[in-house]
Amino acid sequence: MNLKFRRQHPLANYILDFYCHEKLLCVELDGSIHDDVAQSEYDSARTDLLNRFGITVMRFKNDDVLHQLKSVLKILKQQILLIS
Numbered sequence: 386m387n388l389k390f391r392r393q394h395p396l397a398n399y400i401l402d403f404y405c406h407e408k409l410l411c412v413e414l415d416g417s418i419h420d421d422v423a424q425s426e427y428d429s430a431r432t433d434l435l436n437r438f439g440i441t442v443m444r445f446k447n448d449d450v451l452h453q454l455k456s457v458l459k460i461l462k463q464q465i466l467l468i469s
Contacts, residue, residue, distance in 0.1 A: 386465060396438070399431060404440075408468045411435055411442045412461065414450055441468060 390412070394404035403412040418424055432442045443464055445457050 386462065408465055409440045410465065410468060411440050413442060413444045414447055415444055416447050
């Protein structure tokens with residue numbers, strides 16, 4: 386789709402896994418630590434803050450990226466088209 390994503394992009398007090406400035410889109414890849422209740426609450430607060438900046442946050446599990454990449458890319462593309 387000819388978009389540029391920055392890896393490990395700093396924003397406020399956070400490091401975004403992947404960030405597309407043109408679409409104000411953050412893509413986070415989550416390992417099993419994100420299943421922890423405390424981490425989940427932190428992630429939710431972080432997402433709320435990024436949303437206040439107008440940034441859409443999409444989260445994918447590492448396993449999904451490794452084993453279902455086509456599905457992940459399809460979902461990502463659909464979201465990008467919605468943002469347009």
